[in-house]
Amino acid sequence: MKVSRALIEGKELLMKAEIYQPLRESKLIICYVLDVNINNSLLDIEKKITSSQKKRILSLLIRRSRGEPYAYITKSVLFFGFTFYINRNVLIPRPETEELVETLLKIIKFKNKKYKLLDMGIGSGVILASLLMHLPKAYGIGTDISLKALKVSKINLNNLKLNDRTRLVNTNWSECLKDNSFDIIVCNPPYIANNHIKNLHREVKNFEPLKALKGGASGLESFISLLPSARRVIKNNGLIIFEIGFDQAKIAKKVLEEKKFNVQEIVKDLSGIERILIAKPN
Helix, strand or coil: CCCHHHHHHHHHHHHCCCCCHHHHHHHHHHHHHHCCCCCCCCCCCEEEECCHHHHHHHHHHHHHHHCCCCCHCCCCCEEEEEEEEEECCCCCCCCCHHHHHHHHHHHHCCCCCCEEEEEECCCCCCHHHHHHHCCCCCCCEECCHHHHHHHHEEEEEEEHHCHHEEEEEEECCCCCCCCCCCCEEEEECCCCCHHHHCCCCCCHHCCHHHHHHHHCCCCHHHHHHHHHHHHHHHHEEEEEECCCCCCCCCHHHHHHCCCCCCEEEEECCCCCCCEEEEEEEC
8 A cells, every 4th residue: 555545535534523634643653653753845655654653553543533632542642842741540641731821931030040930730741851951950849649640740850850950749739848948839730610511622622631630620629729739839030821611700700819929910812811910929
């Protein structure tokens, strides 16, 4: 079989499964198996595929047709210019979270200061790792209640040679951490209301860890519960930044103020949704 035929058959299989952009997804999987850069416009469509490659391509196409995200199939995702390892114990990072990292780096004027960072609910570690790669003298602590998630973040921090500037703690948010310790706290908590989970796309609902998505009845239960300990561990002149869900900014701002934070700014994402909330302790 030639690459051209594999592309067509892959597209047809994924189209029947109602996968978005089936031809591109077919090309992604074929390029992955053949170890060819997806951006290589010189992909040889006349190249012959070996029987073992054909078997591997078909196996992955079937997994993709059942809704398994490409990132979980390849155990790899690109985030903020870096390649990260992921598996089904952690969420697939979204572009909105890249915007959180970008927003924070714009705020930090002096990149060479010895900041102490805290990533609450670190998950795959992409936020903390990306920040530390741009803040060469910073030190970061990542917390997560999931040991399986911490194993993933450890791999990513080690791969980027950041293990000497990080520590991982198995705890709930910022419990067990010292008072008045952090210059910057980042957090992407679960913020989807429980009754909205059923409306998620099947690729999310059936494959991603729902515990990292469910934000309780209101969508803000995790956000509310973590604020007292976050207020305790942040320095008086520190900065805290959150990713929040659709239509949550007004309530989240009110809750922050009740928990002794002053909201500095609410930043809209590229879709115009108020997505990033920046605050300081008062």
